[in-house]
Amino acid sequence: MIALFNLTSLEVQCMEQIRAEPYRIKMVEPIKQTTREERLRAIREAGYNTFLLKSEDVYIDLLTDSGTSAMSDRQWAAMMLGDEAYSGSRNFYHLVETVREIYGFRYVIPTHQGRGAEHILATLLIKPRDYVPWNMYFTTTRAHQERAGGQFVDVIIDEAHDPAAEHPFKGNVDLDKLENLIKKVGPDKIPYLSLAVTVNMAGGQPVSLENLRKTRELCSRYGIPIYFDATRCAENAYLIQQREEGQRHRPVREILREMMSYGDGCTMSGKKDCLVNIGGFLATNDRELYERATEIVTLFEGFPTYGGLAGRDMEAMAVGIREMVDDAYLAHRVGQVAYLGQQLIDAGVPIVRPIGGHAVFLDARAFLPHLSQDQLPAQALAAALYVESGVRAMERGIVSAGRDPKTGDHRYPKLELVRLTIPRRVYTDRHMDVVAQAVVNLHREAEDIPGLEFVYEPATLRFFTARFRPLRDSRILGPR
Numbered sequence: 001m002i003a004l005f006n007l008t009s010l011e012v013q014c015m016e017q018i019r020a021e022p023y024r025i026k027m028v029e030p031i032k033q034t035t036r037e038e039r040l041r042a043i044r045e046a047g048y049n050t051f052l053l054k055s056e057d058v059y060i061d062l063l064t065d066s067g068t069s070a071m072s073d074r075q076w077a078a079m080m081l082g083d084e085a086y087s088g089s090r091n092f093y094h095l096v097e098t099v100r101e102i103y104g105f106r107y108v109i110p111t112h113q114g115r116g117a118e119h120i121l122a123t124l125l126i127k128p129r130d131y132v133p134w135n136m137y138f139t140t141t142r143a144h145q146e147r148a149g150g151q152f153v154d155v156i157i158d159e160a161h162d163p164a165a166e167h168p169f170k171g172n173v174d175l176d177k178l179e180n181l182i183k184k185v186g187p188d189k190i191p192y193l194s195l196a197v198t199v200n201m202a203g204g205q206p207v208s209l210e211n212l213r214k215t216r217e218l219c220s221r222y223g224i225p226i227y228f229d230a231t232r233c234a235e236n237a238y239l240i241q242q243r244e245e246g247q248r249h250r251p252v253r254e255i256l257r258e259m260m261s262y263g264d265g266c267t268m269s270g271k272k273d274c275l276v277n278i279g280g281f282l283a284t285n286d287r288e289l290y291e292r293a294t295e296i297v298t299l300f301e302g303f304p305t306y307g308g309l310a311g312r313d314m315e316a317m318a319v320g321i322r323e324m325v326d327d328a329y330l331a332h333r334v335g336q337v338a339y340l341g342q343q344l345i346d347a348g349v350p351i352v353r354p355i356g357g358h359a360v361f362l363d364a365r366a367f368l369p370h371l372s373q374d375q376l377p378a379q380a381l382a383a384a385l386y387v388e389s390g391v392r393a394m395e396r397g398i399v400s401a402g403r404d405p406k407t408g409d410h411r412y413p414k415l416e417l418v419r420l421t422i423p424r425r426v427y428t429d430r431h432m433d434v435v436a437q438a439v440v441n442l443h444r445e446a447e448d449i450p451g452l453e454f455v456y457e458p459a460t461l462r463f464f465t466a467r468f469r470p471l472r473d474s475r476i477l478g479p480r
Contacts (some may be wrong), residue, residue: 007087008108009479010186015424019308019331019332021425021428022244022328022329022331022332022334023072023425026073027174028101028369031054031058031060032059033059033390034057034059034384034390035054036388037389038369039057039327039386039387039390040387040475040477040478041431041478042054042057043383043387044045044388044478045080045423046378046454046467046470047316047456047466047467047468048379048452048467048468048469049383049463049465049466049467049468050063050382050386050392050393050395050468051063051394051463051464052467053386053392055427057390057391058386058390058391058392059390059391059436060275060389060390060391060427060431060435061392061423062359062392062419062420062421062422062423062435063251063270063393063394063421064244064390064394064395064421064423065080065278065358065359065390065421065423065424066095066269066271066272066423067113067271067277067428068271068423068426069271069272069275069276069277069423069424069425070423070424070425071275071276071277071316071320072275072319072320072323072425074319074323075275075316075320075323076316078136078312078315078316078318078319079312079313079315079316080312081312081315082310082311082312082313082315083311083315084310084312085307085311086303087303087305088305089305089311089314089316090161090305090311091311091312091315092110092305092311092314093317094314094315094318095108095110095162095281095314095315095317095318096108097318098318098321098322099281099283099321102256102257102321102325103124103230103233103256103257103260103266103283104257104260104261105260105265105266105284105285106284106285106287107265107283107285107286107287107289107290108278108281108282108283108285109281109282109283109290109293109294109297109304109307110279110280110301110305110306110307110308110309110314111279111280111281111282111283111297111301111307111308111437112278112279112280112301112302112307112308112309113269113270113271113278113280114140114229114231114267114268114269114270114271114280115140115141115144115269115280115423115477116266116280116297116300116307116308116318117267117268117269117280117281117282117303118140118144118145118229118296118456119144119300120282120296120300120301121192121227121265121267121282121293122141122144122145122147122148122150123144123148123296124289124292124293124296125192125289126145126148126149126150126191126452127148127149127150127190127191127237128148128149128343129149129151129189130149130150130151130189130190130191130192131150131151131153131181131185131189132145132150132151132152132153132190132191132192132193132194133153133154133155133177133178133181133190133193133194133208133419134152134153134154134155134156134195134196135154135160135171135172135173135195135196135207136150136154136156136160136171136192136196136201136202137154137201138200138201139197139269139400139402139461139463140461141194141229141287141425143460143470145194145407150191153181154177155172155173155174155177155178155181155193156170156171156172156173156174156177156199156202157170157172157173158174160172160199160202160205161414161415162414163203163350163351163353163363163366163415163417164350164353164363165284165353166353166354167354168206168239168243168244168354168420169205169206169207169211169243169244170202170203170205170206170209170235170354171196171197171198171199171202171205171206171207172207173193173195173207173211173215175214175215175218178193178215178218178317178468178472179218187222187223187224190222190224192225192226192227192231192308193215193219193226193227194394195207195215195226195228195229195230195263196211196228196231196255197212197228197229197230197233197236197259198232198235198236198239198337198356198357198358200231200396200398200412201351201356201415202230202356202395203352203356203359203361203415203417204235204337204355204357204358204359204361205352205354205356205358206235206236206239206243206357207236208213208240208244208465209240209244209247209255209258210244210343211260212259214264216262216263216264216336219447225264225265225286226262226263226264226421227263227264227266227267227269227284228259228260228263228266228267229266230260230266230267230273231267231268231269231273232272232273232357232358232434233256233259233260233266233273233331234252234256234273234324234325235273235330235333235334235357235358236256236259236357237252237253237255237256238252238327238330238331238334238357239327239334239356240255240259241255241327241356242334243274245291249349250341251325251327251451252325252326252327252330253278254327256325262445262460264284264285264286265282265283265284265285265286265289266282266283266284267280267281267282268280268281268282268283270317270321272358273318273321273324274317274320274321274324275320275323275324275357275424275425276313276316276317276320277311278309279309279313279317280312281307282297283472287423291460296404313353313425315343316456319397323349323383323415332355333422333424334430335426336422336427336436337355337356337357337358337359337360337422337431337457338355339432340360340420340422340432340435340436341355341360342355342437343433343436343440344360344362344439344440347436347440347443348364348443349362349367349378349439349440349443350363350366350367351363352415353375355362355445358422359419359420359421359422360419360422361396361417361418361419361420362378362381362393362417362418362439363379363416363417364378364380364397364413364416364417365377365416367381367418367443367446368380368381368446368449370447371449371451372451373397373398373412374396374398374399374410375451375452375453375471376395376399376451376452376453376468377397377416378396378397378398378399378417378418379395379396379397379399379451379452379453379468380449380451380452380477381395381418381442381449382394382395382418383452383468383477384410384442384476384477385418385438385439387477388438388441388442388476389434389435389438389441389442389446391420391434391435391438391439392416393418393419393420393421394419394420394421394463395417395418395419396415396417397413397415397416397417398411398412398413398416399463399466400413400463401413402460402461402463403462418434420439444458445476448464448474448475448476449474449476449477450471450472450473450476450477451467451471452469452471452472453468453469454466454467454468455467455468456467473475
């Protein structure tokens with residue numbers, strides 16, 4: 001045993017700065033490394049779309065943090081307590097109790113995952129030719145809202161569209177943009193404000209408490225409800241704790257409860273913050289909306305007390321909700337993302353700054369300045385990263401943005417990004433070192449990465465299943 005009084009002050013300081021994972025590993029899953037030739041063959045078969053790769057061909061999988069987290073021993077134990085009754089499962093009531101305690105919303109409807117909740121909310125509240133303001137869009141949510149007849153309007157602050165801007169809360173609502181929209185179209189044409197915490201498409205950027213309060217005041221003045229996309233709300237609360245003046249002394253759990261108090265309800269993908277592999281819910285304080293939702297959930301998801309989930313999955317989610325607001329867990333989770341991001345910053349790799357809560361986002365435009373946006377630089381960069389290293393990431397740019405349903409033209413987002421998404425409690429910092437080295441090495445060869453073009457393009461959510469081919473032969477992506 002080393003006595004601290006025998007150590008120098010510098011050695012003690014170094015010990016205090018090193019933060020290990022706040023868990024022990026009980027079980028491991030082997031992962032295999034493939035050759036470059038094997039990966040090149042795999043990406044060609046997948047049409048240069050990382051979504052279409054087989055997971056067995058992936059070395060470090062950073063495609064998404066949705067449903068890919070590792071559950072705790074307590075969550076696995078909770079699954080043995082599953083009550084699989086069709087109606088009135090005790091796991092449902094435990095879930096409701098937990099949501100009320102942590103989030104503060106009174107009524108809860110479980111769904112198979114977050115997009116099930118998005119579908120219900122959009123179907124019930126949006127009418128044709130309504131306007132739905134957002135602090136930047138998200139793909140599936142926007143698709144549900146447009147399918148219901150709504151039109152997305154971006155009301156996020158301008159800094160969110162600048163990957164180099166260092167604003168600590170780039171997810172904030174621009175109150176002038178929002179109020180101008182309300183005055184232009186009228187509050188009756190705005191069924192609700194859709195408010196993401198954090199903002200995925202902006203780089204996992206948080207919303208401040210101050211902005212939430214002011215947004216609530218503005219919406220209340222016009223009678224407009226606020227519904228959170230609360231998918232990564234615990235990470236948002238942690239970033240508030242770390243970045244917002246006067247919040248450092250407060251536990252994340254307390255900050256989160258205040259955040260949610262400024263909304264009328266939320267949609268939730270339990271596959272992220274709630275630390276489960278499947279599941280989500282719609283929560284609200286509106287009893288009338290809840291009663292209408294219980295009718296439609298039966299049609300599309302399942303009975304209101306299970307909503308497409310097994311009892312064991314609801315129980316695991318209830319346990320995960322309490323685990324997600326543990327300060328030590330969040331310090332490591334968000335810290336691991338920062339650990340990867342800082343290595344890339346130090347090496348001169350262009351990324352979205354400041355580093356967000358769930359992923360590091362490569363700025364594909366700056367990474368590949370020789371490619372125009374029509375040459376799909378983020379899609380090309382994601383494919384190249386896989387071929388060179390076996391690391392799977394995903395595109396968040398022009399391909400994800402899709403086409404304008406009226407004109408059929410590409411939407412051109414200002415951000416053209418590749419998302420390196422860190423699953424929770426899955427990889428060690430050593431894995432992050434490998435990822436960082438792979439990205440840095442590829443950055444040195446960036447000029448050799450060719451653009452891509454579509455060879456198959458679905459009409460909706462094309463980034464999931466589209467297929468591509470290189471615009472020219474190259475060493476990195478092979479022959480055209």
